[in-house]
Each structure stands twice: as structure tokens, then as C-alpha cells.
Amino acid sequence: VLHSTRPLHTSQQCSAPVPPLPEKGGEVRHGLIPEEFFQFLYPKTGVTGPYMLGTGLLLYLLSKEIYVVNHETVASACILAVIIYGVKKFGPDVAAFADKLNEEKVASALAVKNEAIKDLETAIEQEKKEQWRVEGRSYLFDAKRNNVAMLLETNYRERLMTVYSEVKKRLDYQLAMQNLKRQKEQDHMIQWVEKSVIQSITPQQQKESVAKCILDLKALSRSAQAAA
Amino acid sequence: MASRRAAIKAIDWAAFAERVPANQKAMFNALKTRSDALSARLAALPEKPPAIDWAHYKATVAKAGMVDEFQKKFSALKVPEPVDTQTAKIDAQEKEAAKSSAEYIQASKARIVRYEEQLQKLKSMIPFDQMTVEDFEEAFPETKLDKEKYPFWPHKPIADL
Numbered sequence A: 001v002l003h004s005t006r007p008l009h010t011s012q013q014c015s016a017p018v019p020p021l022p023e024k025g026g027e028v029r030h031g032l033i034p035e036e037f038f039q040f041l042y043p044k045t046g047v048t049g050p051y052m053l054g055t056g057l058l059l060y061l062l063s064k065e066i067y068v069v070n071h072e073t074v075a076s077a078c079i080l081a082v083i084i085y086g087v088k089k090f091g092p093d094v095a096a097f098a099d100k101l102n103e104e105k106v107a108s109a110l111a112v113k114n115e116a117i118k119d120l121e122t123a124i125e126q127e128k129k130e131q132w133r134v135e136g137r138s139y140l141f142d143a144k145r146n147n148v149a150m151l152l153e154t155n156y157r158e159r160l161m162t163v164y165s166e167v168k169k170r171l172d173y174q175l176a177m178q179n180l181k182r183q184k185e186q187d188h189m190i191q192w193v194e195k196s197v198i199q200s201i202t203p204q205q206q207k208e209s210v211a212k213c214i215l216d217l218k219a220l221s222r223s224a225q226a227a228a
Numbered sequence B: 001m002a003s004r005r006a007a008i009k010a011i012d013w014a015a016f017a018e019r020v021p022a023n024q025k026a027m028f029n030a031l032k033t034r035s036d037a038l039s040a041r042l043a044a045l046p047e048k049p050p051a052i053d054w055a056h057y058k059a060t061v062a063k064a065g066m067v068d069e070f071q072k073k074f075s076a077l078k079v080p081e082p083v084d085t086q087t088a089k090i091d092a093q094e095k096e097a098a099k100s101s102a103e104y105i106q107a108s109k110a111r112i113v114r115y116e117e118q119l120q121k122l123k124s125m126i127p128f129d130q131m132t133v134e135d136f137e138e139a140f141p142e143t144k145l146d147k148e149k150y151p152f153w154p155h156k157p158i159a160d161l
Helices: A035-045 A049-063 A071-135 A137-200 A203-227 B002-006 B013-019 B022-044 B054-060 B066-076 B086-123 B133-139
Strands: none
Touching: A035 A049, A071 A137, A071 B013, A071 B086, A137 B013, A137 B022, A137 B054, A137 B066, A137 B086, B013 B022, B054 B066
16 A cells, blocks of 8 residues: 555544554655555656656756756755765664664553553463462361361270279289288298208207118119119 | 260361461460370270279178178269260360351451452553553552642652652
């Protein structure tokens, strides 16, 4: 598209959004003359038409002295030459720089907007997660109740164990007392019997029993010798 | 007996731990260690004490009647179950928690609605390079310059530049 005409306000009230501005301005030839002029003359005069018109006009102005050549002409020619040289050389760079400035502005605004969108989305995520967490509150109370039940059960079992161990201790004590008494009686009796037996051995009896032992030993040794 | 046993529910500690937020992890760990200690204590005790061998004692203990007396009193003895004072409180706490969490969820949903609104507005904005200054000020009202309060350029206090 060479050039898009923007329709000026053709009606009074127009609430439709304004269409976006075109990226580039209309096409021009030689930096001055819009392309439409050439297109306008093309059907009648072809490609060279506008140039012939231009040259003819120029020569007419010069020869009829409608435009007078004087010092200013030379000065303007030099100035124009310098200007055109400057624009041709540095134009694109300056344009790029200006574009960059604009780009940066737009990019920063866009970054702010994207960040805002991201923050909102994460905030929504967080809220949903918190809601999910809240649903788990029943676990807490179950745990608490469990703790209480465990404590009660432990307590009850401990009481049972205490009862049992106390009764057993008492019975065992009785048994142990009995056994101890029995033991002591036995020991005492044995000692007493031994003492009385030893006392009752008279010296006469002792001599007799020693002699008997010697005789027995002799007999034993004889039989042992005989066997060997 | 049976009523007490049924009271202990199996808790899925892993799932519970997932739902705990980071700032309450310490409390959760404390609760878990307490619970574990209690269950260890519980497991260490037998459910019933071993039976007393009355026949053996009757045969060996000399004192007449003592074993019989003991046996009678022992079987007649009823160990009282400990009274449960806390479960009612816990139930009350649970109800309160249910109420407050319902409120919190309400507030949370309201917040989500607001966020969604803003999100919609941001997402449906026209791209910046097709905006005019009026469009921009409509989308972000805070950037509008107050030309009544500050009639001269730059229309805002110099300190804000």
C-alpha cells in the first residue's frame, strides 16, 4: 500500500477505537514529491512525464527570469548540498536512535504489564493453595484426639499393671518368707544334730573307729594289689 | 474397652505434612514427636497384665484363706477407666476452626475474584504502540497528570520528576 488515507471525522459521534497510525509516511520521490503525483500523470504521459514537466517548469522559471539567479542562489545551493550530505550520511543512525528511545519506553511499559500479570497469576495460585491447605485442618484435630486417646489408654494399662504387680508382690513376699523360715529351720536343725553327734563321740569310740578304719584301709589296699 | 480402642484413628502423617505451611513446620514437628512418643509408650505396655497363677499360690502359701481372700478381692476389683476431659475441648476447637476457616476461604475467594478482574483488564488491554495518551491514562489512571492542581508544566511537584 503506497499511502493509506485516514478518513477524517466523517460523522459527528464515532466511538469506535481509532485505527492505529500507519508505520511509515507516504512514499516520496527525491524526498520532495509524493508518489501519487507520478501515478497521477502516468496514464497520460508515461514514466518520463513528471520529469519533463519538472524540467520544463524549471527552464521556464529560469529563462523568463521569474526566478532570478543571484548570490543567494549560490549560498542556498551550498547549504542545501551540505544539508543533503548530512542527512544522507547520519539520517539512518539518528532515526535508529530515536526509534530505540521509543522502543525502550514501550518495552519498559510492556515489562511492567507482564510482571503485573505474572504477579496476579501467582497470587491466584497462592490463594488456591492456601484454600487447599485449610482443607487439611481435620488432620490436626484427629491427631490431637488420637493423642488424648493414647494417653488415656496408656494410663489405664499402667493402672492394671500396678494392681497386678502389687498383688503379685505381696503373694511372693509371703512365699519368700515361708521359704526363708523353712530354710533357717533346716539349717539350724542340721547344725544342732551335727553338734550333738560330735559331742556324743567318746574318746573310746574314737580310738575304736580309727583302728577299724586302718584295718579297712589295709584290706582295701590288699584287694587293690590283688586286682592290679 | 472397645470404645477406647476405636478412638485411635490412623493418621496419614505424610499427607498432613504436605498441608502444613512453612511458618508452622516447627509446631507440626513438635506435635509429631509428641504423638510418636505417646504411641511408643503405648506399644511398650501389654494390653492385659499376665494372669496370676492362683492354684500355685494356694498350694504353696501356708496362711490359710489368704490366697482365697486375695483372689476374691482381685477378681472383684474394677480398675476405673481414666476420665476423658479434653475431647470436648478439642471438638469445640474444631468447630471454631471450621468457622474461621470458612471465613478465611470466603475472603480468599473474594480476593481471587478481584485478582481475576484485574488480570482480565490487563490481558484485554490494546498493545502499547496502538494506544494514544488518553487510552494510556484510561488503562493506568495513576499516570494521569493533574492539570488543575498543577497548572504549569510539568504538572506534578518537581520532587516527583
